[in-house]
Amino acid sequence: MPASRKPGFAIRAAACADLGAVLAAARDRGVLGWVREGADRQSVLVHAEGKREAVQALIAFLGSEAQVQEVPAEGHEQFAVRGVSAGEFVVQEHAATAHHFDLRLEVDGVMRSWAVPKGPSLDPGVKRFAVQVEDHSMEHNSYEGGGGTRGVIVWDRGTYEQGGRVPWPEALDRGHAVFVLHGEKLRGGFALQRTRGGDKPQWLLIKRRDDDARPGSDITAERPESVASGQTLQDLLGAS
Ligand code: MN
Numbered sequence: 001m002p003a004s005r006k007p008g009f010a011i012r013a014a015a016c017a018d019l020g021a022v023l024a025a026a027r028d029r030g031v032l033g034w035v036r037e038g039a040d041r042q043s044v045l046v047h048a049e050g051k052r053e054a055v056q057a058l059i060a061f062l063g064s065e066a067q068v069q070e071v072p073a074e075g076h077e078q079f080a081v082r083g084v085s086a087g088e089f090v091v092q093e094h095a096a097t098a099h100h101f102d103l104r105l106e107v108d109g110v111m112r113s114w115a116v117p118k119g120p121s122l123d124p125g126v127k128r129f130a131v132q133v134e135d136h137s138m139e140h141n142s143y144e145g146g147g148g149t150r151g152v153i154v155w156d157r158g159t160y161e162q163g164g165r166v167p168w169p170e171a172l173d174r175g176h177a178v179f180v181l182h183g184e185k186l187r188g189g190f191a192l193q194r195t196r197g198g199d200k201p202q203w204l205l206i207k208r209r210d211d212d213a214r215p216g217s218d219i220t221a222e223r224p225e226s227v228a229s230g231q232t233l234q235d236l237l238g239a240s
Helices: 019-028 052-062 138-142 233-238
Strands: 009-015 032-037 044-050 067-071 079-081 087-095 100-107 110-116 127-136 145-147 150-162 176-183 187-196 202-207
Touching (some): 019 032, 019 044, 019 052, 100 150, 110 138, 138 150
Antiparallel strands (some): 009 044, 032 044, 145 150, 150 176
């Protein structure tokens, strides 16, 4: 099914409510969108869309104290909790036949992987070519080592949140996945967009425009060191 913008009634709301209760109430009513914890950790923020009666029933659930604002519908296909970790991510810098960075995201117990020749960027104007490669085990996330002309360092790591309007892993299957990284170097929203399928699917890795975006920056040059050991890939290769 194409990810088209759907007509419908949509609201954003801030309310004092329990996150799990809002999730259950939204799903009961067939409302789509998301809920996340507010910055004060007392309130929740809700994006709800769908049939007007269903959204209004959710507004009634949120209570008369809720601050509600009508917004354009976005075409969500799920009601999800935002701001929660979906698991680990790692970026390993890899000296092999060709130098590249491997971006890996934990999905259903394995690390989905993309080889990114130029590495990730925090500049939203930069689209980085990425080739999907075989899944890796989670045990490999902490691997660092090598010698001669080959080696791997843990260039960045942390947790990530799944985003977008489509549930994962379907979002990856459909070739458009949005996620938020909480790494030491990479932070904020990113998108992976598939441009070509086949045996070695081709994607673009793009930083989203948010508070963590840094136009004009070159994070792989600024921060070449391993977040595990502090050594650069050059240090590691030179040491052998
Ligand atoms: Mn690799």
